[in-house]
Amino acid sequence: xxxxxxxxxxxxxxxxxxxxxxxxxxxxxxxxxxxxxxxxxxxxxxxxxxxxxxxxxxxxxxxxxxxxxxxxxxxxxxxxxxxxxxxxxxxxxxxxxxxxxxxxxxxxxxxxxxxxxxxxxxxxxxxxxxxxxxxxxxxxxxxxxxxxxxxxxxxxxxxxxxxxxxxxxxxxxxxxxxxxxxxxxxxxxxxxxxxxxxxxxxxxxxxxxxxxxxxxxxxxxxxxxxxxxxxxxxxxxxxxxxxxxxxxxxxxxxxxxxxxxxxxxxxxxxxxxxxxxxxxxxxxxxxxxxxxxxxxxxxxxxxxxxxxxxxxxxxxxxxxxxxxxxxxxxxxxxxxxxxxxxxxxxxxxxxxxxxxxxxxxxxxxxxxxxxxxxxxxxxxxxxxxxxxxxxxxxxxxxxxxxxxxxxxxxxxxxxxxxxxxxxxxxxxxxxxxxxxxxxxxxxxxxxxxxxxxxxxxxxxxxxxxxxxxxxxxxxxxxxxxxxxxxxxxxxxxxxxxxxxxxxxx
Numbered sequence: 001x002x003x004x005x006x007x008x009x010x011x012x013x014x015x016x017x018x019x020x021x022x023x024x025x026x027x028x029x030x031x032x033x034x035x036x037x038x039x040x041x042x043x044x045x046x047x048x049x050x051x052x053x054x055x056x057x058x059x060x061x062x063x064x065x066x067x068x069x070x071x072x073x074x075x076x077x078x079x080x081x082x083x084x085x086x087x088x089x090x091x092x093x094x095x096x097x098x099x100x101x102x103x104x105x106x107x108x109x110x111x112x113x114x115x116x117x118x119x120x121x122x123x124x125x126x127x128x129x130x131x132x133x134x135x136x137x138x139x140x141x142x143x144x145x146x147x148x149x150x151x152x153x154x155x156x157x158x159x160x161x162x163x164x165x166x167x168x169x170x171x172x173x174x175x176x177x178x179x180x181x182x183x184x185x186x187x188x189x190x191x192x193x194x195x196x197x198x199x200x201x202x203x204x205x206x207x208x209x210x211x212x213x214x215x216x217x218x219x220x221x222x223x224x225x226x227x228x229x230x231x232x233x234x235x236x237x238x239x240x241x242x243x244x245x246x247x248x249x250x251x252x253x254x255x256x257x258x259x260x261x262x263x264x265x266x267x268x269x270x271x272x273x274x275x276x277x278x279x280x281x282x283x284x285x286x287x288x289x290x291x292x293x294x295x296x297x298x299x300x301x302x303x304x305x306x307x308x309x310x311x312x313x314x315x316x317x318x319x320x321x322x323x324x325x326x327x328x329x330x331x332x333x334x335x336x337x338x339x340x341x342x343x344x345x346x347x348x349x350x351x352x353x354x355x356x357x358x359x360x361x362x363x364x365x366x367x368x369x370x371x372x373x374x375x376x377x378x379x380x381x382x383x384x385x386x387x388x389x390x391x392x393x394x395x396x397x398x399x400x401x402x403x404x405x406x407x408x409x410x411x412x413x414x415x416x417x418x419x420x421x422x423x424x425x426x427x428x429x430x431x432x433x434x435x436x437x438x439x440x441x442x443x444x445x446x447x448x449x450x451x452x453x454x455x456x457x458x459x460x461x462x463x464x465x466x467x468x469x470x471x472x473x474x475x476x477x478x479x480x481x482x483x484x485x486x487x488x489x490x491x492x493x494x495x496x497x498x499x500x501x502x503x504x505x
């Protein structure tokens with residue numbers, strides 16, 4: 001009876017109007033949140049931002065996972081508290097030094113009778129549920145800030161893209177002009193005496209990322225190299241809009257939480273024990289990894305310039321760099337994106353852990369023993385979040401386009417759907433023709449088909465024409481023309497069914 005009075009009245013002793021009122025408020029809040037998420041999803045659909053819509057769906061899935069973890073803690077609260085361990089084990093790896101175990105209400109009486117303690121008391125389980133809620137909030141906040149800062153940085157690139165259509169730009173980059181590579185603006189920035197020595201290259205690139213991580217010169221040079229590798233010289237391809245679509249796809253990966261991230265989060269909680277001095281090194285791990293990724297991206301830009309300089313010391317018009325996966329770690333540009341994903345989640349987890357301990361135990365607690373601990377955690381968390389979203393992620397979006405393969409985001413969502421429909425029509429046509437044992441010269445008797453894609457305001461931005469490249473072309477190939485840029489698409493390639501488009505010059 002004493003324990004019941006201490007805990008409070010049960011449901012059977014509570015007025016039904018109070019229970020109904022609480023349920024009504026909780027249900028109303030849940031419905032409002034769900035309705036807001038649906039409105040955001042419809043907004044992305046109208047804007048044809050399919051990748052952002054998928055990212056929103058992934059965020060909802062992660063929130064469901066965190067909610068399921070909280071539900072499991074609620075259901076298993078009593079069973080967890082009944083797991084008894086020896087007192088000497090329960091007093092090891094404590095956040096506070098010389099902390100005496102307290103027998104509070106949440107402690108299991110059976111464990112106290114045996115001279116043991118619960119592995120996690122009921123009160124501890126309830127406090128852990130608060131951590132799950134705070135983590136969900138900070139994870140969503142981190143994703144929104146990262147995308148917002150990245151878009152704000154790339155907004156500046158619109159003026160650079162417009163500049164590529166001016167007469168002054170075409171005159172400066174006239175292909176009839178010949179210059180030494182060192183005389184170009186890109187050469188003056190990257191082709192220095194230290195560029196050929198790794199011991200000097202890495203420190204310089206480390207410092208360069210803090211001063212205009214993406215310069216106008218780098219943007220123009222990488223843009224020109226991308227267009228020359230995949231399109232034709234003088235193309236009016238909108239590189240900035242392509243990068244925006246590429247960032248949407250990258251953001252879809254960044255918002256995810258992999259099992260490896262959960263493992264590191266558990267290790268982070270473990271190392272918060274007294275004696276590890278975690279505030280001296282744990283908050284710096286995301287920052288060190290972030291600076292390493294930024295330095296690597298700067299090194300890739302410089303090495304592309306060195307390779308081009310070695311092949312041709314004289315350039316015609318604009319400095320040309322060649323895309324290649326060989327310059328990235330393990331020849332996988334996507335690996336850098338997974339590192340950014342890990343950095344952002346770990347930073348969000350550390351900020352959530354700091355906010356949770358502040359709320360539950362106060363600013364001055366076992367978890368924050370010194371002023372230096374508090375300052376380091378806050379400064380590092382804000383610094384990593386802002387720098388990653390505003391500098392590293394846009395730099396990654398620009399540099400990784402210089403890989404050996406071209407992303408499907410080069411097309412808008414509507415064009416990709418049109419190409420897939422054409423592919424399926426061609427496959428059906430080939431299958432039908434093979435049954436009649438006739439030789440198929442082309443997948444479709446019509447010589448060509450034109451697909452149009454438009455923005456929401458009705459302004460036409462791309463025209464794609466499917467045609468047969470030549471009479472001698474393979475039966476399974478279609479030509480694609482985008483603003484007079486021509487490619488061959490293999491309609492028999494099964495990878496197209498997975499949303500991947502195979503390009504060939």
